Amino acid sequence: MARVDDYKLSFDLAAQELAGADLAEVARRSGAELDPDGSLRLDYYGRPLRITRDAQGVMTVNHLDDGPALPLAEQALVMHYLARADGAPTTGEWITFREVEAGEFYWSAFVKRAKDPLVGFFGQRPEFLQALAVKVGGRDGGQAGDASVIVRAFPRVEFLLVLWAGDDEFPADGNVLMDKSIGHYLSTEDIALAAGLPIYKMMALSRQG
Secondary structure (H helix, E strand, O other): OOOHHHHHHHHHHHHHHHHOOOHHHHHHHHOOEEOOOOOEEEEEOOEEEEEEEOOOOOEEEEEOOOOOOOOHHHHHHHHHHHHHOOOOOOOOOEEOHHHOOOOOOOHHHHHHHHHHHHHHHHOOOHHHHHHHHHHHOEEEOOOOOOEEEEEEEEOOEEEEEEEEOOOOOOOOEEEEEEEHHHHHOOOHHHHHHHHHHHHHHHHHHHHOO
16 A cells, blocks of 8 residues: 555656646646646646646645645646646547556556445445536436446546446446546556546545435
């Protein structure tokens, strides 16, 4: 399990990549907005964030709503997104995690972080999925599965969460799909993390009543 020091190092490495970057170009490639003061704004699972860089090149990630502070692991994920984004257009083609680069290698991590929690928590109550998704940047997923939502993690990264209801013969099942362009924005390890985050966020919201 990653430690706080690991997340701090991960954040700092991405910040170093962005320290001398043209933030207007970063905004263009990532879909973020560049404010007149030079800070970046973007929506992250339905939450507005501001990313700033001071005169020494030190970068910070802050939320602009009244919600909880963003954990360091998620701050690092935001930095990774900004550093990796190359502006590639989305394709409209949903793929499975196994289809991303080195997806087989990280498959067990993806199942543990995303697929199993999705099915375990929402499999028997798909109505919760659609009700809670709007609070984490989600919308209706159309006709996929018996219940589905599309959650926007970043301006150029979305996940399709799909559930299939169980019956007397088969248990409930589900999956988290992603646009084929996702490798232009997140590493495979980050995809495994990002795919599970909306599920855990929705689980936490459900406990708040």
